[in-house]
Amino acid sequence: xxxxxxxxxxxxxxxxxxxxxxxxxxxxxxxxxxxxxxxxxxxxxxxxxxxxxxxxxxxxxxxxxxxxxxxxxxxxxxxxxxxxxxxxxxxxxxxxxxxxxxxxxxxxxxxxxxxxxxxxxxxxxxxxxxxxxxxxxxxxxxxxxxxxxxxxxxxxxxxxxxxxxxxxxxxxxxxxxxxxxxxxxxxxxxxxxxxxxxxxxxxxxxxxxxxxxxxxxxxxxxxxxxxxxxxxxxxxxxxxxxxxxxxxxxxxxxxxxxxxxxxxxxx
Numbered sequence: 644x645x646x647x648x649x650x651x652x653x654x655x656x657x658x659x660x661x662x663x664x665x666x667x668x669x670x671x672x673x674x675x676x677x678x679x680x681x682x683x684x685x686x687x688x689x690x691x692x693x694x695x696x697x698x699x700x701x702x703x704x705x706x707x708x709x710x711x712x713x714x715x716x717x718x719x720x721x722x723x724x725x726x727x728x729x730x731x732x733x734x735x736x737x738x739x740x741x742x743x744x745x746x747x748x749x750x751x752x753x754x755x756x757x758x759x760x761x762x763x764x765x766x767x768x769x770x771x772x773x774x775x776x777x778x779x780x781x782x783x784x785x786x787x788x789x790x791x792x793x794x795x796x797x798x799x800x801x802x803x804x805x806x807x808x809x810x811x812x813x814x815x816x817x818x819x820x821x822x823x824x825x826x827x828x829x830x831x832x833x834x835x836x837x838x839x840x841x842x843x844x845x846x847x848x849x850x851x852x853x854x855x856x857x858x859x860x861x862x863x864x865x866x867x868x869x870x871x872x873x874x875x876x877x878x879x880x881x882x883x884x885x886x887x888x889x890x891x892x893x894x895x896x897x898x899x900x901x902x903x904x905x906x907x908x909x910x
Contacts, residue, residue, distance in 0.1 A: 728832065
């Protein structure tokens, strides 16, 4: 019997790649999009309407989903976006919107699915986080904070759901060549003292995206998590991920110095 997998934000970026690959591998895939009618004709899997930043949309979604399926095996939380900008120059309102989507949207959708997972006493929740859920970088304070929040939330939730045989896994990609790095919301810098640093930070991330890896490795990790009997909770992805986390955790001065140097010399 085919496993049924729900992928949020499946009309572009990681979500689209994940959903297509899973479909090719024989899984029954259901994706979500804020505008499914815009993409459905081009996709081989079913798209349902969902805006994870809208509570009413989430409230009606589970009923809509289970009106079409009997059983869900895996929820892949992927929907979200990146807010960029120096912390002091970013309004609290923009920061709250980042959390409404990346954190609260993910939490609320997960909670809407949990009663069904608990009833069937099985299920798997895979959340696409970011390496910035484990480290901090300039110009990404609210994005990083939203991903740190997800890490903490699911780290605790996995203990509570163990009794129901529900698996919890996080995937923390490095920079990958998807539209996330380019389709962002940016705050407008207006503090003169930051003018030079702001330009350096933008140059640093532009260079990082140009040198980013292909996203296939992230998709492959997710597929392995689905098929594994005892999948790891934390799954950093990227050639330098291990080294970066080691420096961040055990040699922070060295890590911080390398970031300062990289930003300062970026062109």
